[in-house]
Amino acid sequence: MRISDMTRTRAILERHGFTFKKSFGQNFLTDGNILAKIVETAEIDEKVNVIEIGPGIGALTEFLAEKAAEVMAFEIDDRLLPILSETLGHFDNVRVVNEDILKADLKSRINEFKQPDLPIKVVANLPYYITTPILMHLLESGVAFSEFVVMMQKEVADRISAHPKTKAYGSLSIAVQYFMEAKVAFIVPRTVFVPAPNVDSAILKMTRRAEPLVFVKDEDFFFKVTKAAFAQRRKTLWNNLLALFGKSDEVKEKLTQALKKAGIAATARGEALSIEEFGCLADALLEQGLS
Incomplete structure (x- = not known):
């Protein structure tokens, strides 16, 4: 039995x-x-x-x-x-x-x-x-x-x-x-x-997977960004990222440039982004000196 x-x-x-x-x-x-x-x-x-x-x-x-x-x-x-x-x-x-x-x-x-x-x-x-x-x-x-x-x-x-x-x-x-x-x-x-x-x-x-789904410059930072993007689901990606990096004019300018380079609208919400898009965003944010 x-x-x-x-x-x-x-x-x-x-x-x-x-x-x-x-x-x-x-x-x-x-x-x-x-x-x-x-x-x-x-x-x-x-x-x-x-x-x-x-x-x-x-x-x-x-x-x-x-x-x-x-x-x-x-x-x-x-x-x-x-x-x-x-x-x-x-x-x-x-x-x-x-x-x-x-x-x-x-x-x-x-x-x-x-x-x-x-x-x-x-x-x-x-x-x-x-x-x-x-x-x-x-x-x-x-x-x-x-x-x-x-x-x-x-x-x-x-x-x-x-x-x-x-x-x-x-x-x-x-x-x-x-x-x-x-x-x-x-x-x-x-x-x-x-x-x-x-x-x-x-x-x-x-x-x-034989290798991660996307190649990113910094895995820890990539996960930090994705977690922040869903911190408050009803808020836009822009507002969640401001909560992560701060609300100074300098941060806002860097965020604007990073989102533009990644081809992502500031009004988008985290749930709209694919993992590949999050990868592009994380790398663009790093290039702007945000970490």
Whole structure:
């Protein structure tokens, strides 16, 4: 019987006296068909290493271990360690790391794989309350993850995969799509979790680009500009940039020249600009000495 089988899940939780902690955002998936579909979507085989975040009692880990070269699962809740030892102990290619993923030195951890040169994919059911910090930590870690196939709140998945000129499009869309191609693979109803969350989930598949979507002179500045452009969505790009750089006559003149060079109207709003246009704008602002 699979770990994810509802009867077995309940039996495991009751035997260990486990209670859910809201602070960890714990919702355990109990549908084997969906778990199998996640692994299929991630195209896991024996030539891939996997990082999992928040394995819970090991339901997804079990499916991953059957396909992957090796699985490294990060679990912050030490109450789950004896459960995972029981449910996954027979796998020799699974390692549970009792560590907060946000504090993990991922470059060092990757070298602990038996075959660290294999492509590394992140496959996980992410805690809703820290989905964005986890994704940004992974993207900024310097580890060249080949792909993310992760479950998250549907609303967040929609924001990450959104296109310009839509309400969901924003700085998060740009931050991820700069590095990765992102698309929603399928929707997961709230009814297949224990306990059931208040919202539906989505599986988001993100594949690393061979190179960033646009070439910019300064990545940190590029992200600074995109974040500022959406600081107050109802305001124009001009007003949001003034809030970032100041409202002096000198700044206004430099902004005017930068927008002109980038071919962007001062009255435009951030959601109207493509990632390529943001790249042109960021470089033009730098040329004007704004940083």
